[in-house]
Amino acid sequence: MSILYWGRGFERFKASLKAQRPGKRFPGHVYSKTNLDDLSSELTMHGDELQVVVLAPASQQELDALLKLAPILSGMSVVILLPNDNSKMTETAHRLHPRFVTSDGQPLADVAEVVLNVVRKSQPQGS
Numbered sequence: 127m128s129i130l131y132w133g134r135g136f137e138r139f140k141a142s143l144k145a146q147r148p149g150k151r152f153p154g155h156v157y158s159k160t161n162l163d164d165l166s167s168e169l170t171m172h173g174d175e176l177q178v179v180v181l182a183p184a185s186q187q188e189l190d191a192l193l194k195l196a197p198i199l200s201g202m203s204v205v206i207l208l209p210n211d212n213s214k215m216t217e218t219a220h221r222l223h224p225r226f227v228t229s230d231g232q233p234l235a236d237v238a239e240v241v242l243n244v245v246r247k248s249q250p251q252g253s
Contacts, residue, residue, distance in 0.1 A: 128175050129241060131158040132165045133182030135207070135234075142238040154245065162191055169198045177248045178241050181222070182207040189218050196222055203244045207237055 131139055136158040143156060154177070159165040169179070179202050183189040189208075204224040208215050211229045219227045226240045 128154055128172070129156045129178045129180065129245070130165075130168060130176050131156065131180045131182070132160075132162075133180075133188070133207070134184045134209075135182050138234060139180065139182070139207075139237065142234040143241065146235065146238045146242055162195075166195055166198065169195065169202075173198065173202060176202060177245045178203045178205060180205045180207065180237070180241060181224075182209075184209055186212070186215055186218065189215055193218070193221060199223075203248070205237060205241055205244075207234075 129143075140156055159168050169176075179199065181192055181204060183192060183206075199222055204222055206219045206222065206224045206227045208219060208227065208229040211231055216227060216229075225244060226237070228237055
């Protein structure tokens with residue numbers, strides 16, 4: 127299983143995933159990309175291997191730039207972590223058709239739980 131993270135707060139996200147599975151090793155690969163070009167390349171080359179893509183833009187400008195990746199993200203399980211509850215950002219985020227959108231004002235554990243549920247559901251039965 128692979129989870130790709132882009133944007134701010136990667137270490138906090140990894141810690142939150144680990145907290146959702148106390149005492150258990152995470153059974154997959156969780157990694158990040160730091161710029162849009164790397165994200166685009168990774169999605170193009172390895173998108174079919176990803177269970178979840180977590181996007182954490184720091185600004186409306188970054189979120190607007192992510193819209194250019196909408197065709198690549200189509201059909202992928204996308205989770206978006208916004209820096210605030212700004213209605214324009216929320217509206218823009220929904221244009222990427224995510225499974226889940228939240229903001230920094232909400233517990234990061236909620237994001238981790240959603241991601242783990244998507245991963246569980248994407249695994250073959252009996253795994």
